[in-house]
Amino acid sequence: MxxxxxxxxxxxxxxxxxxxxxxxxxxxxxSILIKINFLTLLFIxxxxxFKNLLENPxxxxxFLIIIIISLGTPTYEWDPRxxxxxxxxxxxxxxxxxxxxxxxxxxxxxxxxxxAPALAASLAxxxxxxxxxxxxxxxxxxxxxxxxxxxxxxxxxxxxxFLNIVFFVIGKYLFNGWVDGLVAVYFCISTFLMYILIINNxxxxxxxxxxxxxxxxxxxxxxxxKNEGIALLFVLFVITVLIKLAKGDLRRDVSKLLLLSxxxxxxxxxxxxxxxxxxxxxxxxxxxxLLNLLPRVQEIKNYTLISYFLFLNEKxxxxxxxxxxxxxxxxDREMFSFVSMILIFYIFILFFIFLSTPYDLYxxxxxxxxxxxKSLSFLLSFFGLYNLRNWTVVK
Amino acid sequence: MKINxxxxxxxxxxxxxxxxxxxxxxxxxxxxxxxxxGKNSGIVYALPSEVIELRDILKKHQVVDFNLSKKLKQSTLxxxxxxxxxxxxxxxxxxxxxxFLISEDIPNNCKLxxxxxxxxxxxx
Numbered sequence: 143m144x145x146x147x148x149x150x151x152x153x154x155x156x157x158x159x160x161x162x163x164x165x166x167x168x169x170x171x172x173s174i175l176i177k178i179n180f181l182t183l184l185f186i187x188x189x190x191x192f193k194n195l196l197e198n199p200x201x202x203x204x205f206l207i208i209i210i211i212s213l214g215t216p217t218y219e220w221d222p223r224x225x226x227x228x229x230x231x232x233x234x235x236x237x238x239x240x241x242x243x244x245x246x247x248x249x250x251x252x253x254x255x256x257x258a259p260a261l262a263a264s265l266a267x268x269x270x271x272x273x274x275x276x277x278x279x280x281x282x283x284x285x286x287x288x289x290x291x292x293x294x295x296x297x298x299x300x301x302x303x304f305l306n307i308v309f310f311v312i313g314k315y316l317f318n319g320w321v322d323g324l325v326a327v328y329f330c331i332s333t334f335l336m337y338i339l340i341i342n343n344x345x346x347x348x349x350x351x352x353x354x355x356x357x358x359x360x361x362x363x364x365x366x367x368k369n370e371g372i373a374l375l376f377v378l379f380v381i382t383v384l385i386k387l388a389k390g391d392l393r394r395d396v397s398k399l400l401l402l403s404x405x406x407x408x409x410x411x412x413x414x415x416x417x418x419x420x421x422x423x424x425x426x427x428x429x430x431x432l433l434n435l436l437p438r439v440q441e442i443k444n445y446t447l448i449s450y451f452l453f454l455n456e457k458x459x460x461x462x463x464x465x466x467x468x469x470x471x472x473x474d475r476e477m478f479s480f481v482s483m484i485l486i487f488y489i490f491i492l493f494f495i496f497l498s499t500p501y502d503l504y505x506x507x508x509x510x511x512x513x514x515x516k517s518l519s520f521l522l523s524f525f526g527l528y529n530l531r532n533w534t535v536v537k
Numbered sequence: 538m539k540i541n542x543x544x545x546x547x548x549x550x551x552x553x554x555x556x557x558x559x560x561x562x563x564x565x566x567x568x569x570x571x572x573x574x575g576k577n578s579g580i581v582y583a584l585p586s587e588v589i590e591l592r593d594i595l596k597k598h599q600v601v602d603f604n605l606s607k608k609l610k611q612s613t614l615x616x617x618x619x620x621x622x623x624x625x626x627x628x629x630x631x632x633x634x635x636x637f638l639i640s641e642d643i644p645n646n647c648k649l650x651x652x653x654x655x656x657x658x659x660x661x
Contacts, residue, residue, distance in 0.1 A: 207555055211563050214570030216579025228621040235625040246627065247620050274579040275569055302547035309554035314562040
């Protein structure tokens with residue numbers, strides 16, 4: 143219990159420091175404070191590694207290997223270079239997250255959230271220069287808070303299974319400078335926190351303020367990683383409120399939900415700043431959305447094509463099978479309905495977004511579907527595992 | 538004992554997955570890992586030679602902005618990589634410092650400043 147408390151505290155402090163870095167840059171704090179913030183983050187990671195050296199050794203060893211791979215891998219893929227690390231480079235040289243107001247290099251989607259790039263820029267500030275390798279290491283560090291937190295909920299064998307899920311679903315996205323892996327992990331653990339804090343009335347964590355703070359940090363982080371995170375958190379809130387309404391006990395948790403909904407505030411302010419300054423690519427939310435959507439809605443082949451890319455993804459199918467198998471072994475109606483409703487609602491949103499894309503549908507699906515579906519694959523496999531946490535084979 | 542065997546199985550599975558990611562999905566280069574903090578670390582693996590040469594020329598001539606020929610701009614790869622790799626030196630479509638590919642003819646209104654392996658620097 144003592145050790146688990148430490149994990150929770152480390153999770154909260156790391157999450158807070160990641161958000162704090164963004165806040166400092168937003169408020170144009172002196173660079174010395176930003177460096178101290180990053181050094182504190184590194185110190186807390188060292189505390190995690192050495193405070194209880196033999197506790198959770200697998201995460202410590204495997205994460206070290208991820209760091210080594212990251213430091214030997216140049217950033218060469220399209221999105222990391224043109225979007226995420228280019229934003230980080232701009233923040234590093236301009237010493238501000240607001241320099242995007244000039245809308246320079248419009249291909250880099252200047253209105254995208256910049257939490258991860260801000261952390262990469264601070265790492266570069268600490269080192270003293272920019273290069274094509276080490277800044278993306280900070281993206282990998284952002285995986286630590288959710289991975290550390292989950293150790294408190296699973297036994298050692300289950301945690302090893304969990305790490306296998308992480309490597310299977312997230313894979314190279316742990317270190318290559320993309321943010322889709324971060325979205326998947328933060329979304330899944332945010333869903334889990336929503337489940338133990340709001341949905342499950344018998345949860346022992348329901349009234350723990352520490353978990354409420356962690357949830358707040360994770361929710362805000364999710365929205366500030368990528369636009370997709372905003373949609374995912376919105377889905378999470380809508381489904382939670384609907385379930386609570388159906389159960390008739392919304393009033394019981396309404397104050398917590400209201401407090402947690404403030405996690406949308408930073409991204410709302412960021413989007414308002416961008417759009418009020420005419421910054422943005424406006425791929426989807428524009429006047430042409432109906433012009434793109436209506437002709438596609440009527441053709442059945444478009445639904446087939448989207449389904450092919452989303453559902454015939456081998457990782458998604460394996461995770462879905464595992465999820466169904468898990469709930470077939472041990473039925474938990476509440477958890478199953480919660481996760482399934484989130485899954486179905488988000489799939490509806492994905493269909494809507496893909497059908498209204500201004501780009502060629504095949505090209506759009508081919509370039510994004512496998513990354514987008516990671517969030518759902520990770521969600522299904524995690525809850526499949528969590529459902530079996532107390533399950534034992536009866537001989 | 539049974540638990541240990543299961544743990545061992547999952548540990549081996551983790552190691553196998555990490556090996557697969559490292560060997561087939563990472564693009565790991567030992568030369569990069571030897572010097573991950575170097576200023577030019579990894580650039581030869583991450584960028585086209587033309588883009589590396591472009592930034593070297595920009596630095597040598599200490600210019601603040603640059604333009605690209607129509608052919609360079611039409612190549613999405615060379616255009617985007619030039620813009621992001623050269624930052625904080627900015628791409629500016631009205632800049633007189635203009636780059637052409639070595640295979641391109643230079644217009645009459647442009648004066649050739651320097652010719653390198655892949656690019657020509659001109660003042661237009």
